[in-house]
Amino acid sequence: MGKLVIVGTVAFDAIETPFGKTDKILGGAATYIGLAASHFNIDAAAVSVVGGDFPQKYLDLLSDNKIDVSGIEVVNEGKTFFWSGRYHNDMNSRDTLTTELNTLADFKPVVPEDYKDAEVVMLGNLHPLVQSSVLDQMTKKPKMVVLDTMNFWMDCALEDLLNIIKRVNVITINDEEARQLTGEYSLVVAARKIHEMGPQYVVIKKGEHGALLFHNDHVFYAPALPLEEVFDPTGAGDTFAGGFAGYIAKTDDVSFENMKNAVIYGSTLASFCVEKFGTERMQNLSHDEVHKRLLQFKQLTQFEIELG
């Protein structure tokens, strides 16, 4: 059993999809990552910031899921980061309607003392300098650092982004972002170029088409579970990352074979996340349901061809 540090936003989201819309609900990368990682019986701590408007019940919700919230700073005179967006009919693209950084604008993450020797660090999508400052606080070199990022930082802070990419073992990135970062259309070539930037493992997320794990000349492909409907994709990528990092922290094994399993756990948890608005499905997800869906993933992908 290992320790996991989760850095990312804890936020309010307001979401519109073809199925309906929400008021301000609980959101944020660290929230989704934490709820996913809570399935692995590990010591996990969230490092984030919220405002005085953030309800105690949401902090309690994270604590109830065994996420240490002592690293979530509450700035009483400030407001919590707020994002709102509207998904298009195909659910694969969305428009951002509002981004209010609020307390996030001055976020200086502080890793709790107990977690400065954590084995696994999950850097959720944030400014690359904020992500770097977390690694600077670790007193022991983590066994694995996972970085999530997005195209926004490629446009606005590329040099800082390249600096943090150098320092991590795993990067999770979507297909379009991998292409933007490398200027390569082929994901195989893009993954190789990202390897050269630093990370030994490259996870390329393809949404409804699943995820690819690259490590030197090895590739693993985890499909997404084909679903009747995707209700709300918000947080699916973070849930994937949380399942991935949580599984590694639990198993304490960073071999390629074990990372395949981590990708499958990430995909499995993400397949639940999209079934309801926001974090609703992840708040009420039993280990038994996860177990059943892992079996579905096996049936979905495993075959028996006799090869001499």
Place this chain on the structure above:
Amino acid sequence: MGKLVIVGTVAFDAIETPFGKTDKILGGAATYIGLAASHFNIDAAAVSVVGGDFPQKYLDLLSDNKIDVSGIEVVNEGKTFFWSGRYHNDMNSRDTLTTELNTLADFKPVVPEDYKDAEVVMLGNLHPLVQSSVLDQMTKKPKMVVLDTMNFWMDCALEDLLNIIKRVNVITINDEEARQLTGEYSLVVAARKIHEMGPQYVVIKKGEHGALLFHNDHVFYAPALPLEEVFDPTGAGDTFAGGFAGYIAKTDDVSFENMKNAVIYGSTLASFCVEKFGTERMQNLSHDEVHKRLLQFKQLTQFEIELG
């Protein structure tokens, strides 16, 4: 070992991709299906039509690959079906530049006497009435009929298409076509609607994202092998279908578990097809190369999670 009837075009193609362009080269659905099926040591016959301009060496090429060409009618006074197209930079879409039906316009397929009791019939993309006329000639009900089709027939001959769909066991169709045929965006829902039209098995081809096999509530997902570059996608779908049908004919087993393997063989063979222009790669493909790539597919998809 079973018999396989392959119905489809034998054609000239002229192809333009970002990597170059060809003159008139050997193409056609039955050609690609036949070359793929030739890897299974079965009795296979192509049923098609060509003109007097079709070189004997191309017929010999098919014969050399153990494809019975007695069902390929040669209309000496006519010309062979010709298609030319240009692929866009992403290789996922293309423009048709020329379609000259020529002898295909009056094609009346005749199944060779020896093949009227074939266990497997592969109906390549053609007018649905032409596909139907092949089934009408079978003296024994085939164990499995596989239908390939395209959006063109949905636009121009929907009623005839629905009639042939009713008569087949397996349909192979791409994702956009499945959506068009059913009016459903979700491929899970689309597959269910296509089941209701007749076929017990629905294969949805997603190009670089692989293929899904649906059978009632069962789903299987075969990824496409991630490739550094796709040189020419022409014939990949037909090669997939040929590998699928050839494997079924060889194994004589139409269970869902065995069809998973058929999908993997189809994906494996298709992954070679796109490596060179036209049929070039398929003409020079050894069993050993296929075997090695099947191992790659295993490594790409298989994982070991202990589930209680």
